[in-house]
Amino acid sequence: MRYPARLRGRGERTSISVKGTLSKSSEKKQTSQRPAIFCDFDGTITRVDVTDEILAQLAHPSWREVEQEWTCGAIGSRECLARQMALVEASAKELNALIDAVAIDPDFASFWRFIEECKLPFYVLSDSFDYIIRRVLKRAGVNGVLRNGTHMFASALRVEGRRLVTAFPHCAAPCEHGCATCKPRIMRRLSGGRGPVVFIGDGLSDRFAVGEADVVFAKRQLLAYCRENGIACHQFATFAEIETALRDLVDAGRPRRQRGRSPKAKSGR
Numbered sequence: 700m701r702y703p704a705r706l707r708g709r710g711e712r713t714s715i716s717v718k719g720t721l722s723k724s725s726e727k728k729q730t731s732q733r734p735a736i737f738c739d740f741d742g743t744i745t746r747v748d749v750t751d752e753i754l755a756q757l758a759h760p761s762w763r764e765v766e767q768e769w770t771c772g773a774i775g776s777r778e779c780l781a782r783q784m785a786l787v788e789a790s791a792k793e794l795n796a797l798i799d800a801v802a803i804d805p806d807f808a809s810f811w812r813f814i815e816e817c818k819l820p821f822y823v824l825s826d827s828f829d830y831i832i833r834r835v836l837k838r839a840g841v842n843g844v845l846r847n848g849t850h851m852f853a854s855a856l857r858v859e860g861r862r863l864v865t866a867f868p869h870c871a872a873p874c875e876h877g878c879a880t881c882k883p884r885i886m887r888r889l890s891g892g893r894g895p896v897v898f899i900g901d902g903l904s905d906r907f908a909v910g911e912a913d914v915v916f917a918k919r920q921l922l923a924y925c926r927e928n929g930i931a932c933h934q935f936a937t938f939a940e941i942e943t944a945l946r947d948l949v950d951a952g953r954p955r956r957q958r959g960r961s962p963k964a965k966s967g968r
């Protein structure tokens with residue numbers, strides 16, 4: 700399958716190949732090839748890394764020494780986060796005030812409405828914490844219960860007095876990277892031979908995830924990593940560009956006569 704022009708690689712490749720190749724004769728099968736979208740949280744949905752903000756403002760300064768151990772590869776992100784969050788001393792009120800001040804991608808709310816309108820499978824994958832993600836996404840217009848382990852896969856956090864208690868429900872069996880939440884493992888489990896797998900991210904901890912994706916949207920360090928390693932990807936600044944590209948992709952997977960019609964119009968028959 701060839702994707703619409705906007706989704707093709709820029710110079711790296713002329714087109715992006717899809718693992719589950721579509722059969723030309725079956726339009727019915729094509730309609731079921733909806734993309735599954737996996738998305739990083741910190742620095743991708745938010746403008747800054749929320750965990751770093753919490754540590755910088757509310758943790759004992761020795762969190763930076765732990766960060767050093769992680770940066771040089773001595774420890775994985777799971778051990779790093781467990782030790783760092785134990786250095787935070789703050790009430791729920793202080794923590795919430797900090798989280799509520801974090802800037803969100805200005806086009807994420809619109810992107811979320813598109814996801815709901817097209818009923819696309821969307822998963823947040825993050826080393827960060829469910830408590831933070833829930834609170835931020837609610838502000839971005841994501842309603843309903845966001846259960847950790849259904850559409851969000853993240854580390855767990857609860858506030859006890861002035862202490863933060865962490866748990867890591869998505870690394871029961873440790874992975875080779877030492878992840879707090881192993882993104883490639885979850886993607887393999889959830890994407891299972893359906894439509895094209897889309898990954899959206901910004902950081903170095905996303906580099907293991909891109910290997911599981913058919914279409915990658917990247918910025919910052921992840922973009923640099925993809926370019927250095929010859930991995931086809933699409934540079935993005937905000938979710939508006941991703942929404943435009945995914946609309947084309949969803950449209951290309953629908954029968955010709957339905958293209959350009961919104962799913963709402965279709966269900967009104």
Ligand SMILES: [Mg+2]
Pocket residue numbers: 739740741742743900901902
């Ligand atoms: Mg990130």
Ligand SMILES: [Zn+2]
Pocket residue numbers: 874875876877878880881882883907
């Ligand atoms: Zn891992």
